[in-house]
Structures are given as C-alpha cells and as structure tokens.
Amino acid sequence: MTSVAPQGLPAVFQQSTIDYLAILPLLIVFGVAIVGVLVEAFVPRDRRHMVQAGLAVVGLLAAFVAVIVAAKHQGLTMGITDGASDRRLFALAIDGPALFMQGTILLLGVLGVLTMAERLGGVGPDAFTPSGASTPGSPFETNASRAGALTSEVFPLTMFAIFGMILFPTTNDLIGMFVALEVLSLPLYILSGLARRRRLLSQEASLKYFLLGAFSSAFFLFGSALLYGYSGSFVLGDISKAISTGPIEMNGLLVPGAFLVFVGLLFKVAAVPFHAWTPDVYQGAPTPVTGFMAACTKAAAFGAILRLAYVGLDTGRWEWTNALVVIALLTMVVGSVLSVTQTDMKRLLAYSSIAHAGFVLVGVLAFDSKGVGAVLFYVATYGFAIIAAFAIISLVRQNGGEATHLSQWAGLGKRYPLVAGAFAFLMLAFAGIPATSGFMAKFAVFSAAVGTGGATGTVLVVVGVLCSAITVFVYARVIVLMYFGDPPGDTGDAANAVEVVVPSVTTTFSIAIGTVITLALGVVPSALLDLADRASQFVR
Amino acid sequence: MNEPYVPVLFMLGLGFVFAAGSVGTSLVVGPKRYNRAKLEAYECGIQPSPQASGGGRVPIKYYLTAMLFIIFDVESIFLYPFAVAFNQLGLFALIEMVLFVLTVFVAYAYVWRRGGLDWA
Numbered sequence: 001m002t003s004v005a006p007q008g009l010p011a012v013f014q015q016s017t018i019d020y021l022a023i024l025p026l027l028i029v030f031g032v033a034i035v036g037v038l039v040e041a042f043v044p045r046d047r048r049h050m051v052q053a054g055l056a057v058v059g060l061l062a063a064f065v066a067v068i069v070a071a072k073h074q075g076l077t078m079g080i081t082d083g084a085s086d087r088r089l090f091a092l093a094i095d096g097p098a099l100f101m102q103g104t105i106l107l108l109g110v111l112g113v114l115t116m117a118e119r120l121g122g123v124g125p126d127a128f129t130p131s132g133a134s135t136p137g138s139p140f141e142t143n144a145s146r147a148g149a150l151t152s153e154v155f156p157l158t159m160f161a162i163f164g165m166i167l168f169p170t171t172n173d174l175i176g177m178f179v180a181l182e183v184l185s186l187p188l189y190i191l192s193g194l195a196r197r198r199r200l201l202s203q204e205a206s207l208k209y210f211l212l213g214a215f216s217s218a219f220f221l222f223g224s225a226l227l228y229g230y231s232g233s234f235v236l237g238d239i240s241k242a243i244s245t246g247p248i249e250m251n252g253l254l255v256p257g258a259f260l261v262f263v264g265l266l267f268k269v270a271a272v273p274f275h276a277w278t279p280d281v282y283q284g285a286p287t288p289v290t291g292f293m294a295a296c297t298k299a300a301a302f303g304a305i306l307r308l309a310y311v312g313l314d315t316g317r318w319e320w321t322n323a324l325v326v327i328a329l330l331t332m333v334v335g336s337v338l339s340v341t342q343t344d345m346k347r348l349l350a351y352s353s354i355a356h357a358g359f360v361l362v363g364v365l366a367f368d369s370k371g372v373g374a375v376l377f378y379v380a381t382y383g384f385a386i387i388a389a390f391a392i393i394s395l396v397r398q399n400g401g402e403a404t405h406l407s408q409w410a411g412l413g414k415r416y417p418l419v420a421g422a423f424a425f426l427m428l429a430f431a432g433i434p435a436t437s438g439f440m441a442k443f444a445v446f447s448a449a450v451g452t453g454g455a456t457g458t459v460l461v462v463v464g465v466l467c468s469a470i471t472v473f474v475y476a477r478v479i480v481l482m483y484f485g486d487p488p489g490d491t492g493d494a495a496n497a498v499e500v501v502v503p504s505v506t507t508t509f510s511i512a513i514g515t516v517i518t519l520a521l522g523v524v525p526s527a528l529l530d531l532a533d534r535a536s537q538f539v540r
Numbered sequence: 541m542n543e544p545y546v547p548v549l550f551m552l553g554l555g556f557v558f559a560a561g562s563v564g565t566s567l568v569v570g571p572k573r574y575n576r577a578k579l580e581a582y583e584c585g586i587q588p589s590p591q592a593s594g595g596g597r598v599p600i601k602y603y604l605t606a607m608l609f610i611i612f613d614v615e616s617i618f619l620y621p622f623a624v625a626f627n628q629l630g631l632f633a634l635i636e637m638v639l640f641v642l643t644v645f646v647a648y649a650y651v652w653r654r655g656g657l658d659w660a
Binding site for chain 1: 625628629630632643646647649650652653654655
C-alpha cells in the first residue's frame with residue numbers, strides 16, 4: 001500500500017519510544033483515579049467511602065513501589081531522537097529529582113488521603129459537604145445525602161491532583177508542564193470549595209483560587225509561546241541549546257518568556273508577589289485539603305521550578321537570576337513579617353508556608369547539585385510537618401466546628417498535653433530549632449547557598465536567618481499560648497469549651513507518622529540527605 | 541501564483557462576502573413582524589437574564605448538559621488529526637486513541653449513573 005503523506009506531514013512517522021516501567025507510577029495513579037470514577041458510578045452508596053479510601057491508599061503505595069522500580073529505568077522517555085537535526089525530543093525526564101519528588105508526593109499523598117477520610121463517627125468524610133448550599137447537620141443536608149449527593153468524590157479528585165503533581169516535576173517540555181499544571185490545579189480548585197463548615201468562606205476561597213490560578217496559567221502559556229518563538233521548540237533541552245548558541249533574530253523574546261513562565265510556577269509555590277491567594281485559600285479550604293495542598297503542591301511546583309531553572313533556562317541564567325533573588329528575598333521577608341500579625345491558625349501557617357517557599361528558593365538559587373539536594377530534602381521534611389500540623393488543627397473544635405482563632409487555642413496544653421505537645425514540636429520544626437527536621441532542612445539549604453552562591457548567596461542566607469528568627473517568635477507565641485494561656489471563656493461551660501475531638505485511626509496515623517518523621521529527620525537526617533544528594537542530577 | 545497565502549486571502553474575502561450577503565439579503569427580502577420574544581437576545585435553553593422572581597437563579601441543568609457537550613466536542617477535535625494521519629500512525633496510535641475514548645466514556649458513565657442526564 002502506497003501511502004501519500006498529506007501536505008505538511010512527514011512521510012515516515014517515527015514512533016516514540018516509551019519505557020513503560022519508567023512511567024509506571026504515573027500510569028498507576030491515573031489508572032486508580034479512573035477506577036475511582038467508576039467506583040463512584042457503580043459501587044453501592046454505603047460501601048463507597050471505604051472502597052474509595054482503600055483504593056486510593058493502596059494505589060498510592062503501589063505507585064510508590066513503582067517509583068523504586070522506575071529508579072532503575074532513569075532517562076528520557078516518551079519521545080524521539082530526531083536523527084536529521086540531532087535533537088532529543090522527549091516529553092518526560094525520569095531522573096533523580098523527578099523520582100525523589102514523586103516518591104515524596106506519593107507518601108505525603110497517603111497521609112493526606114488518610115486525613116481526608118476522617119469521618120468522626122459520621123457517614124461521610126467530616127470535612128466535606130455533600131451539598132454546598134445547606135448548613136451542616138440541617139435537614140437539607142440529610143435530604144441531599146439521601147438523594148445521592150455524597151462526598152466520596154474527593155478521593156478520585158485527590159488522585160487526579162496527585163497524578164498532576166507527580167507528572168509536574170517529570171515533564172521535560174513546556175506543553176507537558178502546562179498540562180500537568182492544569183491537571184493538578186483543577187481538582188484542587190474544586191476540593192478547596194467543598195468545606196462542610198464555613199461554607200461561604202470555602203466557596204469564596206475556591207473561586208479566588210480558580211480565578212487567580214487561571215490567570216497565572218495564562219501567564220505560563222504566554223511565556224511558553226514566547227520561548228517557542230525564541231527557540232523554535234518546547235523541549236527544555238532545545239531551549240537551553242538555543243540560548244547557548246544564540247544570538248538569533250528573536251532575541252528579545254527570551255527574557256519576557258522566561259519571566260512569564262516563572263510567574264506561572266512561582267504562583268503555585270506562593271512566592272511574593274504572587275502569594276495573595278495563599279492565606280484566603282489556606283483558610284477557606286477544608287483543613288485536610290489545606291494540609292495536602294501545602295505539602296504536595298509545593299513539592300510538585302518546586303520540582304518543576306528546579307527543572308526549568310537547571311535544564312531549560314540554565315544557559316540564560318544571568319538574564320533572570322537577579323529577579324529571582326529579589327523574589328526570594330521578598331518572599332522570606334513578607335512571609336515572616338506578616339505571619340507575626342496573624343490571629344487565625346490557618347492563616348498563620350499560610351504565611352509561614354510563604355516564608356518557607358522563600359527559604360526553598362534560596363536553595364534553588366544555589367545553582368549546583370548540592371542546592372538541588374537541599375531543595376529536595378527541604379520540601380520532603382516540610383511536607384510531613386505541615387500535613388501533621390493541619391491534621392491537628394482539624395481536631396481542635398468548639399461546638400463541632402474547627403476552632404482556628406488563636407485565642408481559642410489558649411490553655412490547650414494543660415488539658416490535651418499529647419496533642420499540644422505534638423503541635424508544639426511541629427511548630428519548633430517550622431521555626432528550624434535543632435533536633436527537628438526543619439533545622440536540618442534550613443541548614444542544608446543555607447549551606448548550599450553560601451557554598452556556591454557567592455555574594456548574592458551570602459546576602460540571601462543572612463536575610464534568611466534573620467527571617468527565621470522572626471518566625472521563631474511567631475511559633476513561640478503559639479506554644480506559650482497553648483501552655484501558659486488561660487482557656488477562653490473559662491466559666492465552666494462545658495458545652496462551649498474548646499476540645500480536641502478523638503479522631504479515628506487514620507488521622508491518628510498520619511499525625512503520628514508526620515511527627516515521628518519530623519523528629520527522625522532532625523536526629524538522623526543522613527539517610528534522606530544522602531538519598532537527596534544522590535538524586536540531584538538532572539538528565540537532559 | 542507561487543505565493544502560498546493568496547488562496548487564504550481569497551477564502552477570507554469570500555467569507556466576508558458571504559456573511560455580508562446573507563445579512564443584507566435577509567434585511568431586504570425577509571418579513572418584518574416584531575413581537576416581544578423576537579426582540580429578546582437569542583440564547584438557547586435558559587432565560588437570557590436572571591428573573592428577580594426566581595431569586596435571580598438560573599437552572600443548573602443547562603450547564604451540566606453544556607459541559608457534557610463540550611467534553612465530547614473536545615474529544616472529536618482530538619479525533620480529527622488522528623483520522624487524517626491514520627495511515628501512517630498504525631496500530632500504536634489506534635490503541636492510544638481507543639484508550640483515550642475509553643477514558644472519556646468513563647466520565648460519561650459517571651454522569652449517566654449519577655443522574656446528570658435526567659432532565660427532570
């Protein structure tokens with residue numbers, strides 16, 4: 001059969017090579033998400049919650065095992081080597097940083113799913129509403145549940161988000177990066193709006209997150225188009241090559257393109273000045289979702305930022321480094337200073353997460369493999385601590401609803417020493433006190449920046465240490481409040497007292513694991529630090 | 541004649557002529573009987589502007605259907621390039637395409653089972 005190629009198409013198609021074992025984690029998570037949708041459609045209602053939660057956890061653990069398998073199949077995959085122009089057009093890069101981020105996100109995802117599955121004795125997940133228009137416990141809500149409105153959709157949504165997150169640090173071209181960005185964002189927009197209590201705040205948060213997220217995605221797209229105009233390729237390695245072989249006619253497109261693409265990514269990690277959504281969304285979203293988002297989105301987005309900065313735009317570094325240095329400085333300072341003034345626990349941790357994003361950016365700006373290892377380590381340690389912290393926040397309640405105002409936490413340490421102790425320990429980790437993982441993470445990031453960052457690195461580290469000192473005050477205030485403050489309205493009114501509800505085994509497990517890992521990585525960090533160091537080489 | 545964009549320019553001009561011609565002809569030839577419904581903005585499915593009597597709400601069913609339509613709309617867009625290059629792409633692309641269509645049908649099964657297709 002003679003086949004005539006239509007105009008504009010190559011006569012012979014070169015089939016892309018795909019190493020299925022290398023992309024096995026992605027396939028497993030996506031497959032489980034699809035099966036989750038089918039479960040939602042066909043499994044009887046009363047069994048759906050258990051099936052969905054079990055499926056999600058088993059799927060994530062299987063994907064984690066697959067990451068270990070994929071570690072033996074590192075390299076570029078899903079693409080072709082163009083013989084004529086000697087270009088390597090591959091969509092995915094399975095390398096150390098990608099695999100480390102994938103493993104981190106999958107384990108954090110397990111803890112996140114376990115926290116979301118908390119029912120507190122109810123029929124569905126306690127944090128999520130079956131009907132956004134009705135108040136919790138009202139007959140309307142009961143009617144909606146009876147009519148089939150359930151909340152077990154959160155599990156497939158979370159799995160789709162995790163699929164986007166483990167794809168994000170793996171993508172080797174701008175198109176793939178954009179797709180991953182959207183796949184991880186869209187489920188998060190929905191999840192943020194599903195809170196059962198303070199629904200309006202949650203729905204507002206969801207809308208804000210969606211609008212600003214769509215805006216930043218547009219920035220990313222525009223930047224990708226400009227970089228394509230500059231280099232003639234979406235593949236990161238090609239862009240890097242074009243920059244080093246330049247100057248070419250389209251020279252003016254490089255700098256705006258690079259900036260716009262960075263804006264899209266820095267929005268996701270909540271770097272100043274692209275942080276405005278963070279406090280509102282962290283406060284409004286259901287608390288388990290906030291924890292999941294804070295831990296996993298950050299890991300995924302920093303994975304993508306690392307790849308863009310070290311593989312795609314590395315040869316044009318002098319063009320954008322200074323801007324990124326300013327952003328890192330602003331992020332650290334604004335995050336730390338504004339966290340001092342917060343009176344809501346979730347907003348406080350939101351500003352703290354902004355400050356942490358600044359500290360991680362210091363590691364990104366070290367521009368060597370030591371910096372990459374430090375960033376990987378930092379993101380992992382922060383993820384475990386923040387997921388446990390938000391899980392604890394979801395347990396402190398007054399009249400059934402979460403008590404997130406700082407004044408409501410006063411005196412908590414006297415009545416609930418174990419929970420308050422765990423929370424205080426996590427606070428110390430955020431502050432970067434020795435014997436916690438936070439200290440090792442900050443130490444790794446700052447020493448990498450001093451080692452290779454030159455004068456700018458030193459400035460960044462000095463500001464970083466000062467900002468850490470500011471945040472120590474914030475976290476210390478919470479601890480003092482819990483242990484030395486008087487409980488609010490201490491009039492013996494038991495019904496209105498702030499209490500810590502007793503969670504099921506799933507939430508207990510994720511709090512315990514998060515806290516224990518935070519302690520363990522503070523005392524014996526060398527195993528994970530070594531792993532992060534060995535995983536710090538990008539394939540190109 | 542070796543300028544490749546000349547046909548595109550002709551096509552563009554033809555489009556303009558056709559659009560202007562249709563509107564102009566209907567202006568000249570068409571009957572002019574005005575009533576209230578005719579003067580409202582054209583919008584299918586829902587009232588063009590929310591009525592105060594209903595609390596300013598619009599029925600959500602319309603959006604469900606529209607969303608479902610868009611999903612299949614987008615699916616068919618992806619089918620076109622596949623169909624054009626089907627001969628060269630071979631079995632691999634066929635399997636990929638079947639997987640893609642199956643994935644979309646999972647969403648369809650979900651909508652069907654959860655009552656997204658019931659208009660009442």
